[in-house]
Amino acid sequence: MYKxxxxxxxxxxxxxxxxxxxxxxxGTIHYVSPKMKYILIYVNSSRAAEVKKELISKNYxxxxxxxxxxxxxxxYVLKSDADKRDNLEE
Structure with missing residues (x-):
């Protein structure tokens, strides 16, 4: 079964x-921005701090x-119609 x-x-x-x-x-590369030179990657939450520390140490x-x-x-909570009318009257 999928976990x-x-x-x-x-x-x-x-x-x-x-x-x-x-x-x-x-990790998994999700998005690459060549113009701004950043890469969005997804990593397991349990290893996030460890991966961040390792990445910071890289010279590139x-x-x-x-x-x-x-x-x-x-x-998100939608306002009811009564709340909307009250806001318009004020």
């Missing part, structure tokens, strides 16, 4: 895009940041 694995997104800024292939070793990496998507609240 869901929690993943963490990381933005890796590099000096040159020729290092893109090297980053495949650390400028900066590594974690994506903040997990911190965002994805549950």
């Amino acid at each position: 869901k694995v929690e993943r963490q997104a990381m933005y890796v800024w590099v000096y040159s895009m020729k290092w893109k292939k090297k980053l495949q070793h650390f 990496v400028k900066r590594v940041t974690m994506a903040h998507r997990k911190e965002l609240d994805e549950h």
